[in-house]
Amino acid sequence: MLIATAGTTSSGMIDPLHACAEIAEHERLWYHVDAAWGGGALASDRMRGLLSGIEHADSITIDAHKWLATTMGCAMFITTRGGVLSQAFHASTTFMPSSVAGIDPYLNSVQWSRRFLGLRLFLALGAAGWRGLGAHVERSIEVVERIKGLLLARGWQIVNESPLAVLNAVPPSALGDVRSLVRRVVASGRAWIAPAVFEGRDVVRVCATNGETTQRDVDELIAALHEPA
Numbered sequence: 342m343l344i345a346t347a348g349t350t351s352s353g354m355i356d357p358l359h360a361c362a363e364i365a366e367h368e369r370l371w372y373h374v375d376a377a378w379g380g381g382a383l384a385s386d387r388m389r390g391l392l393s394g395i396e397h398a399d400s401i402t403i404d405a406h407k408w409l410a411t412t413m414g415c416a417m418f419i420t421t422r423g424g425v426l427s428q429a430f431h432a433s434t435t436f437m438p439s440s441v442a443g444i445d446p447y448l449n450s451v452q453w454s455r456r457f458l459g460l461r462l463f464l465a466l467g468a469a470g471w472r473g474l475g476a477h478v479e480r481s482i483e484v485v486e487r488i489k490g491l492l493l494a495r496g497w498q499i500v501n502e503s504p505l506a507v508l509n510a511v512p513p514s515a516l517g518d519v520r521s522l523v524r525r526v527v528a529s530g531r532a533w534i535a536p537a538v539f540e541g542r543d544v545v546r547v548c549a550t551n552g553e554t555t556q557r558d559v560d561e562l563i564a565a566l567h568e569p570a
């Protein structure tokens with residue numbers, strides 16, 4: 342099996358999806374793309390090309406609860422080879438009413454009893470449509486671009502070159518070390534950020550995937566980051 346990531350959790354990096362597909366094909370490996378959070382970009386006409394190559398995958402994962410505006414949890418596993426799910430998980434008993442592979446979850450997944458989790462995405466799609474979800478994704482990227490501009494103007498460095506809605510930012514030395522700074526901001530309750538490591542370096546991870554993030558939230562984050570210790 343070969344697994345590529347389309348949007349790493351900390352830094353939003355996207356593996357070379359076409360090159361990985363070629364290797365997988367050459368080596369006759371199952372090709373999986375983990376697009377758990379980056380997969381949201383597929384909703385946007387403008388951003389979809391970032392994940393070019395994902396169409397060669399045998400399977401992909403996308404978490405609608407990460408960037409497609411649903412509540413936790415609404416994860417999707419999508420495969421072009423649905424038959425293998427049934428081969429792997431099929432269990433027949435006399436007390437279950439049907440045995441239609443591809444329809445009954447208990448024949449295609451680990452979990453038998455489940456809630457109607459897909460309703461969350463169905464409702465988000467029903468309310469916003471693909472165009473609305475695409476706009477939601479594009480807006481997140483704009484919010485992050487705005488934060489990036491404000492940080493650069495204040496002497497920060499942005500070290501990850503991700504086209505997705507996540508920044509790995511290194512503060513100017515006057516603001517002290519990353520972990521203490523993050524602790525102060527989170528403890529203040531004014532904004533939520535996380536410490537991360539990018540290529541061996543401590544960075545502040547700023548991610549904006551919530552559609553309700555406003556300019557006020559952006560200003561609040563910038564102010565909290567620059568509050569004297």
Ligand SMILES: Cc1ncc(COP(=O)(O)O)c(C=O)c1O
Nearest residue numbers: 346348349350375377378404416
């Ligand atoms: C790239 C990536 N893959 C997988 C996961 C795990 O997803 P889940 O919480 O649905 O298991 C995450 C969660 O942060 C992620 O960012």
